[in-house]
Amino acid sequence: EPEVTQTPSHQVTQMGQEVILRCVPISNHLYFYWYRQILGQKVEFLVSFYNNEISEKSEIFDDQFSVERPDGSNFTLKIRSTKLEDSAMYFCASSEAIHRGPDTQYFGPGTRLTVL
């Protein structure tokens, strides 16, 4: 069964450094998402991406964040200058299409980002 994959599983970085989190969505999916979960808190929407551009973004997704689909398979989240409060589990998700209602979003296993 196809699944969303994410690398790395755990990333440790120093405050102020740039990080890139990578995701490979399911191959025939068209919509891509990033969510994050700070330890002990809810899973929060960050951004959605379709047709090579951002569809929606939350208040969390400020100028420090960017997303890109550099080739036909990868979908990346870049944090330009990490802060301590960026420490969280980051989940990538993808869905096939939007029909009359939302297609199911399938999630990857997550990347745990630790900012020191």
Added chain:
Amino acid sequence: AQSVAQPEDQVNVAEGNPLTVKCTYSVSGNPYLFWYVQYPNRGLQFLLKYITGDNLVKGSYGFEAEFNKSQTSFHLKKPSALVSDSALYFCAVSPQYSGAGSYQLTFGKGTKLSVIP
């Protein structure tokens, strides 16, 4: 803005007994509702969703959920719990299509289900 409440941080149930994990929601218009499960060190796995139609939705691994519009609830149920059902369960809601090109999910904080042998 939409929101989801999962009033129980933890639910304990004996193996073989029925289980219920509660979820209530708040959204403008008709909701789209989802349940996901998370096993340790794994991502969120889709269980089931309600879009429209029958209020009782059947999903993976014998789970089902009942949409109750008057009570704004979408409780997850299973007639007979298994030890392997022990995991973290998340309810999520999406509003009607906003025209922005996607359906962002708003999650509850999760309920830890422990099935006792």
